[in-house]
Amino acid sequence: RHNTYTFEALQESAQYLLDRVKMRPKIGIICGSGMEQNELCPGSLADSLGNKQCFPYEEIPHFPVSTVTGHQGQMVFGYLQGVPIMCMQGRFHYYEGYPLWKCAMPVRVMKLVGVTHLIATNAAGGLNPTYKVGDIMMVKDHVNMMGFAGNNPLQGPNDDRFGPRFPPMNKAYNASLLEIGQQVADEMGISDIVHKGVYTCLGGPNFETVAELKMLRMIGVDAVGMSTVHEVITARHCDLTVFAFSLITNQCITDYENHEEANHEEVMDVGKSRQSLLQEYVLRIVMRLRDILDVE
């Protein structure tokens, strides 16, 4: 079944929030594993927001509910260094059984709330051999692997009020924001662990086989995850400016001799260990954006 969330339905979701939130966010943030509240990560980016207002997803009309351990499901409104933000604490994944358009619907709600810029974060496996666990990869482009088979959040009737029937994706990741991401890495003295690369999203829930990872490497993928691509496609469709980065939480196993296995626990542990660095990184990027957005 394709998207059944009409523009009007999503307006109801947005209106529910607009009626209850005093401020109007300009930046939307999607917190991936390790960036949001959970039993392993006591603090979280969303927690550091000033005078917060939290809305559990089940309270918001038409919102799905997150079912992954460690992905708390709530929308948090607040201020980061004076910049009005709305932050998805926990996201929806295809492997939970939600179609891609449902996973990505919060992006459309952000658009209807008035957001103009999206920062999407995720945890990913490092395919590029120069990446180490704990590194950050700014996404410069993606391979929409699931889209190759036509599994796309935009399939089905197009509503022009969101965007065009055939949206371009060649400039999905904003060049100026990538430049800001690099400058922030330099000023934080972490440019040795910050990279720019190509991300791809697989459906999951299983991690990849060696053969699959070898193939992905051959086509130029640097990091692999189970999110973000469909959210970015949806964001670009409705003309949000996008910046995305991955926290590399394990090195993908691309030879048959290596018997290590990827696991969710290590993903969460690495996320926890990099929590404060990632928060600092996002905070500084948001501060740079504040000047561009001339936020009052």
Ligand SMILES: Nc1nc2ncn(CCNC(CO)CO)c2c(=O)[nH]1
């Ligand atoms: N090799 C590999 N390493 C990874 N580390 C995080 N993720 C993103 C998927 N995260 C899932 C499971 O941790 C939870 O959403 C992946 C992945 O998809 N593949």
